[in-house]
Amino acid sequence: MKYILMMNTMRAGRGVPQWAQKDRQAHIAFMIGLNKELRQSGELVSAEGLSFPDQAKLVRAGKDGVPITDGVFPESKEFLAGYWIVDVDSPERADAIAAQVSGAPGPGGVPLNMPIEVRPIMSGPPPEML
Amino acid sequence: MTKPWDTTSEHLLREFAPQVLGSVARRFRDFSSAEDAVQEAMIAAFTQWPQEGVPENPRGWLIQVASRRMTDRVRSEVARRQRETAVASDVEATAHVDEIECDMDPDDTLILLFMCCHPALTSSSAIALTLRAVGGLTTAEIANAFLVPEATMAQRISRAKQTIKASGVPFRLPSPQERAVRLPAALHVLYLIFNEGYASSIGAHLQRLDLAREAIRLTRDAKALIPEDGEVAGLLALMLLTDARRAARTGPDEELIPLDKQDRTLWDRAEISEGIELLTAALSKRSVGPYQLQAAIAAVHDEAARAEDTDWPQILALYELLKRVSPSPMVTLNHAIAAAMVHGPSKGLELLRTLDTDARLAGHYRLDAVRAHLLEMVGDYEIAIKHYRIAASRTTSIPEQNYLMTQAARLAERKLS
Numbered sequence: 001m002k003y004i005l006m007m008n009t010m011r012a013g014r015g016v017p018q019w020a021q022k023d024r025q026a027h028i029a030f031m032i033g034l035n036k037e038l039r040q041s042g043e044l045v046s047a048e049g050l051s052f053p054d055q056a057k058l059v060r061a062g063k064d065g066v067p068i069t070d071g072v073f074p075e076s077k078e079f080l081a082g083y084w085i086v087d088v089d090s091p092e093r094a095d096a097i098a099a100q101v102s103g104a105p106g107p108g109g110v111p112l113n114m115p116i117e118v119r120p121i122m123s124g125p126p127p128e129m130l
Numbered sequence: 131m132t133k134p135w136d137t138t139s140e141h142l143l144r145e146f147a148p149q150v151l152g153s154v155a156r157r158f159r160d161f162s163s164a165e166d167a168v169q170e171a172m173i174a175a176f177t178q179w180p181q182e183g184v185p186e187n188p189r190g191w192l193i194q195v196a197s198r199r200m201t202d203r204v205r206s207e208v209a210r211r212q213r214e215t216a217v218a219s220d221v222e223a224t225a226h227v228d229e230i231e232c233d234m235d236p237d238d239t240l241i242l243l244f245m246c247c248h249p250a251l252t253s254s255s256a257i258a259l260t261l262r263a264v265g266g267l268t269t270a271e272i273a274n275a276f277l278v279p280e281a282t283m284a285q286r287i288s289r290a291k292q293t294i295k296a297s298g299v300p301f302r303l304p305s306p307q308e309r310a311v312r313l314p315a316a317l318h319v320l321y322l323i324f325n326e327g328y329a330s331s332i333g334a335h336l337q338r339l340d341l342a343r344e345a346i347r348l349t350r351d352a353k354a355l356i357p358e359d360g361e362v363a364g365l366l367a368l369m370l371l372t373d374a375r376r377a378a379r380t381g382p383d384e385e386l387i388p389l390d391k392q393d394r395t396l397w398d399r400a401e402i403s404e405g406i407e408l409l410t411a412a413l414s415k416r417s418v419g420p421y422q423l424q425a426a427i428a429a430v431h432d433e434a435a436r437a438e439d440t441d442w443p444q445i446l447a448l449y450e451l452l453k454r455v456s457p458s459p460m461v462t463l464n465h466a467i468a469a470a471m472v473h474g475p476s477k478g479l480e481l482l483r484t485l486d487t488d489a490r491l492a493g494h495y496r497l498d499a500v501r502a503h504l505l506e507m508v509g510d511y512e513i514a515i516k517h518y519r520i521a522a523s524r525t526t527s528i529p530e531q532n533y534l535m536t537q538a539a540r541l542a543e544r545k546l547s
Contacts, residue, residue, distance in 0.1 A: 001526070042255070042286025045278050087278050089252045120526045123277075 002045060002121040003094035005084040005101060007114065009053055017052075019107050026105050034100060038086060043097075049082040085121065094118055132183030139184050143175055143192075147266025148351075150192045152238020155301050158200050161245060162291040165263055167199035168192070172266060237303055239264065240355045243348075244304055246290075247316035250297045255290035256319045257326070262287055264351075265344055275341050276326075313356075317365050317421065320349050324369050328376070342373055353408075363412035364422030370405035371428035374398040386533040390437035402432045420456035423448055442471040459491040463500055475507035495524035499534060511541045 009015060016024055038044035056079055057071035073079075084101070088094050098116040106112040133139075147168065155164035171192045185191040246260040261267045261275075273283035304312050327341025349366045356362050378396035381387050409425045427448045434440040449465040462485055470478025482501055491497050502517035518538035525531050 039282065040285055040289075042258075042282050042284075042289055044282055087254070087276070087282070089254050122526050122528045122531070 001089075001091070001094075002085060002087050002123050003091075004119055004121055005086065005094070005098045006117040006119075007081050007083065007101060008078045008117075009081040010112075010114065023105070023107050023109065026109060030104050034104075035084075038084070038097065043086045043088050043093075045085040045087050047082070047084040050080055053077065053079040091120075132185055134183055135180040139179060140176075142184075142188065143172065143179075144266035146189045146192055147172060148239040148242050148264045149189060149236075150196055151263055152235065152242050153193055154196045154200060155242070156235070156238060157197070158204070159301060160200075161301060162295045163203055164196070164200060165291060167196040167203070169262070169268070170199050171196040173268070236355060239351060241301060241303055243316050243352060244309075244312045245294060245299060245301070247312065247319040248294055248297060248299060249312075249315055250293050251290050253319065253322055255286055255293070256315075257323055258283060258286050259290040259294075260319055260348070261323065261341075261344065265348055267344070313359065313361070316352070317349075317361060320345055320352065321365060321421075323348070324372075328372065342369070342376075345369060346373065358415075360412040360415040360417060361419040361421050363408050364419060364425050367405040367409040367412065368421050368425035368428055370401045370408070371425055371432050374401035374405065374432060380529070384529065385536070386529045388533070389431060392437075394435065397432065402429075405429065405432070418451070418455070420452060423452045423455060427452075440471075442468060446472045459485055459488050459494075460496070462488075463491075463496055466504075467500060470504050470507065475504045478504045479508070493524065495521040495530075495534075498524065502534075502537065506537075506541060511545050515541050515545075 016027060019027070035044065035047050038047070054072055056073065057069045059067050059069050062068040084097070086094060086097055088097070095118060098118045102113055102116045103111040104114070150171065151164060151168040154168060155161045158164055174195055175188070175192060179185075179188075242264050243260065246263050247256050251259065258272055258276075261272050262269065267275075269284050269287060270280050272287075273280040276283065303309075324342050324345035327343070327345055346366070346369050349362070349369060353362050353366050374397050375389075375392060377398070378392035378394065379387055405425065406429050409422065409429055412422050413426070427445055430441050430445050430448070446465070446468040449461065449468045452461050453465055462481070466478045466481035466485075469481055479501070482497065482504070485491050485497055498517045498521035502514045502521060505511075505514035505517060515538045518534050518541070522531050522534035522538065525534065
């Protein structure tokens with residue numbers, strides 16, 4: 001079964017760009033290591049990091065379908081920072097991976113314990129058989 | 131002497147895969163490396179045969195190529211370690227086609243199946259390894275079937291092989307006692323492959339490899355190897371009797387069509403007759419297992435020319451038997467539907483209440499879906515709509531979700547008019 005694990009941007013002024021070089025490197029190394037681990041376990045479907053929120057805009061259709069864009073957003077607004085799609089054997093395993101992501105090291109190497117949103121991907125079989 | 135390559139050649143190649151692997155693994159006493167060597171031989175055949183024609187003795191050709199790869203491996207290993215020269219010469223002496231042909235053993239395929247469905251593996255690993263080692267599919271094909279990157283699938287297969295290696299299972303047929311434990315596990319893996327294929331044959335995934343067909347092919351092979359076992363035959367019958375309805379179970383917009391609304395003229399008669407024949411023979415044997423009972427239920431549905439001709443009392447009796455042989459909340463759920471069809475929806479709803487406290491089913495959409503259906507039968511539309519919607523929000527299947535939302539919308543409109 002496939003799950004998406006979503007990580008949001010950190011609160012304004014506390015994000016990775018403000019960290020000490022050493023902490024930033026430790027954080028990145030952790031993420032690279034985790035992705036490698038998931039690739040080797042045969043569970044990683046995809047993982048992407050997204051650009052910073054100042055690159056984000058909201059688009060909606062205006063008159064005649066012409067795009068109307070909205071942005072830049074206040075720093076307090078939360079955005080998706082990155083996601084993992086994993087193919088695992090149980091919901092518990094998806095939770096365990098999310099907990100691993102959540103505990104990524106922050107400033108001073110202290111685990112961030114950030115909230116990770118975990119949701120099943122619509123890929124389940126219709127159970128016509130038992 | 132060669133034959134031209136045609137559409138049957140590819141099928142032939144897959145048929146040989148487990149035989150070739152079994153033969154090579156037994157000779158070299160190394161399943162993991164043999165599996166790699168056979169894959170390389172298969173790839174060589176896929177690239178060479180379409181151009182150069184199919185060799186006169188295709189199986190011998192594959193065994194020879196795979197054995198040569200194995201010999202190369204052993205040689206380089208020996209050179210690296212500067213010892214075990216006896217093994218290398220032993221190996222060299224055996225790499226001759228005629229001799230290899232005499233050495234074929236149909237049990238090799240069976241040993242492979244048991245090995246790939248080893249209890250130490252997770253189900254997804256067992257499925258991947260079975261498809262590759264027994265089914266002869268390439269890693270790319272399996273990755274495509276499960277919609278994961280090829281590298282991910284390659285890792286999954288390689289880890290599965292490591293697990294088997296670490297577990298130290300010898301390449302031989304399990305003892306009768308071991309077999310009693312291993313056969314159900316192997317059948318369960320085949321069942322999962324079928325279910326995955328049956329589910330994914332819907333909609334956007336149509337272009338994916340036909341896993342249901344692969345599962346039927348593998349189970350057919352297993353049946354040929356273990357003809358005396360009623361459950362192997364029962365599983366094959368269940369697959370055929372379910373697959374027979376494939377063309378009828380989705381509409382033009384890929385929407386799910388429930389059994390009672392299907393155009394039964396679209397059902398595959400040949401598959402139904404084969405399934406019923408298999409089942410009849412299996413049921414005449416001593417013990418009746420859960421696959422035979424499920425197949426028997428599928429057969430009763432398939433034998434009804436119209437939905438209203440369905441012999442529900444017989445289905446109810448079969449579910450009662452299944453509940454005794456192999457109890458599970460899903461069986462209880464289906465039993466409740468059968469009871470509702472025979473004794474009325476109130477009886478079904480009463481049986482469902484016994485599941486409300488069952489932790490295994492807590493939050494499962496199926497319970498709400500069945501309850502909604504029975505409430506609709508009773509005429510309690512308001513609450514039926516509520517349960518259809520809860521079920522829709524809980525399923526992870528898109529076709530099922532569409533179906534449930536359609537039911538809720540249909541009832542809501544009927545209530546208004």
